[in-house]
Amino acid sequence: MPHPAIAKDNVAVITGGASGIGLAAAKAFARAGMKLCVVDVDQTGLAEASTKLSSVTDPANVMTSVTDVSKPESVAELERAVRTRFGGTDILMNNAGIQPGSTLFGEPDNWQRIIGVNMWGIINGSRIFAPGMIARGTAGLIVNTGSKQGITTPPGDPAYNVSKAGVKAFTEALQHELRNTRDCRITAHLLIPGFVFTGLTAKGRTEKPAGAWTPEQTVDFMLARLEAGDFYILCPDNDVPRELDEKRMLWAAGDIVENRPPLSRWHPDYAEAFKRFVEGN
Secondary structure, three states: OOOOOOOOOOEEEEEOOOOHHHHHHHHHHHHOOOEEEEEEOOHHHHHHHHHHHOOOOOHHHEEEEEOOOOOHHHHHHHHHHHHHHHOOOOEEEEOOOOOOOOOOOOOHHHHHHHHHHHHHHHHHHHHHHHHHHHHHOOOEEEEEEOOOHHHHOOOOOHHHHHHHHHHHHHHHHHHHHHHOOOOOOEEEEEEEOOOEOOHHHHOOOOOOOOOOEOHHHHHHHHHHHHHHOOOEEEOOOOOOOHHHHHHHHHHHHHHHHOOOOOOHHHOHHHHHHHHHHHHOO
């Protein structure tokens, strides 16, 4: 049985919903008979997404909103609009994200935008939508899209890593708060995608790499793990099995416990030790 929040006439709000994982989730919720608010900054993309969704569900069940999730006043306006149109929200999927690339001493405006969308977008969405969702007194979900890069923090894109590490810490705190709120039937979950072929990861490619999952595969996995009650929805892909993800994450945590240099996985002095660790020796 699907999660009880995924039910006919319930309401799902999906940010970053014009394409990729967000659009795949919107289609899945539409097939379940849910009403949708699809949110993005791309007005053209939203129009195209609305057309695609109209082949899955009654267009009257779909609203779209051009919203900058980094701005709390915009998110508050979105929440009011959803309440006015559909009466409230049962599922909030904070999925909007950007990855233009960053360097440690690069342009501060780039850092501000990445952290504003990827981290503050999730904080704003959760803080503004959650009180009304709790007050409905029915089962509901807040799904926040994180990243493996927010856990292992590989070198090369520090602003993105910082934003996604913040998403992990915030979503853990959010679920703890919800779990300890009297009569609350809302749960939070951290979606941790693998390599997914989307506009964010395509980088000019038009055909899906063999190692990548499709957005639909990722959403199918997410729905199955939500049904199972998982908080950490750690997705594999065609390149990296869960066992390898787990070892990479354990090694990253081990840097603190073993007092190794930060990011020792990429430190030449630890290359052989990491290889042995992955091989189980």
